[in-house]
Amino acid sequence: MVSQVLSTILTVLAGIAAALVVYWALNKLAEALPGRWENRIKPYFYVAPAVAAIGVYLVYPTVITVINSFKSSDGSRFVGLDNFGKLLGTPAFRQTLFNTLLWIAVVPAACIVVGLLVATLADRLTPRAEKAAKTVVFMPMAISAVGSATVWRFMYAAQPAGQPQTGLLNGIVTAFGHDPIPWLQQSTLHANSLLLMVMLLWGQTGFSMVLLSAAIKGVPAETLEAARLDGAGELRIFWRIIIPQIRGTVITVFVTILITVMKIFDVIYVMTNGAFNTNVVGLEFFNQLYTNYNYGYASAIVVMLLIAIVPIMIYQIRHFKAEESA
DSSP, X not given: OHHHHHHHHHHHHHHHHHHHHHHHHXXXXXXXXXXXXXXXXXXXXXXXXXXXXXXXXXXXXXXXXXXXXXXXXXXXXXXXTHHHHHHHTOHHXXXXXXXXXXXXXXXXXXXXXXXXXXXXXXXXXXXXXXXXXXXXXXXXXXXXXXXXXXXXXXXXXXXXXXXXXXXXXXXXXXXXXXXXXXXXXXXXXXXXXHHHHHHHHHHHHHHHHHHHHXXXXXXXXXXXXXXXXXXXOHHHHIIIIIHHHTHHHHHHHHXXXXXHHHTOOHHHHHHTTTTTTTOOHHHHHHIIIIISOOHXXXXXXXXXXXXXXXHHHHHHHHHHHHHHHO
């Protein structure tokens, strides 16, 4: 453990030192140019490392992935759209798509609703109680997704009847005289997927709450007081005044969590590994690449995910620009 911590610290320090050396060298190179050329070229020198990193670590892999999506499983020959057709024609993959759509439909909306509820109620507390409540709600954000999934796996754990239960839920169930329930195997009506969503909701509510709480505090107090003087109730004020004025933040939080959900992987991998009808697109990509070694299928899945995410990103960018210009 100590060696891992030291290795991490040394890696971070080495990265910082390398970045400083690169920018120092670029700055010296710019200063060696004639007067007016220094001012013209220097901004590009400072931007160049970031652009190069994006090109090497983002653009190049994306292009290669798109090309590989049209190749066979071993990448030896082009097969056109066969990978996409075979994937979409497989009932198991269609079920995986449905599971992913279920996550998309439930989790972002639930995070917004719970985040708004917590933010609104916390703002009515005393300052000290508000800070304590928000700290507790935000705390899961400090835990990695794998760590959170491991904890929640113990929450849902089930031992055979008659044995001591290590899972909290089954400990409660058996305390009332019932048999333990294998929660993560309950695929009827996708109950186990919904239980997995609860874990992600627990982890993302703090993020939603912080942003929405800041937006609510930004609503002018004079507007709220005027509405109260006019006889408007708190519920009416919330829906007719607060929500319209924080609409931009709500959209931002929704889109951010939506993108997170579309590429969700670690939670399902740790808790069920896609068993019992809980598979999603992100985990299917991992299995095709590292279990089946089918590079064509894996690349095709990534391309489909990329096609689905790009319009959302474009909308988010346009919305952000509209918010800035307003």
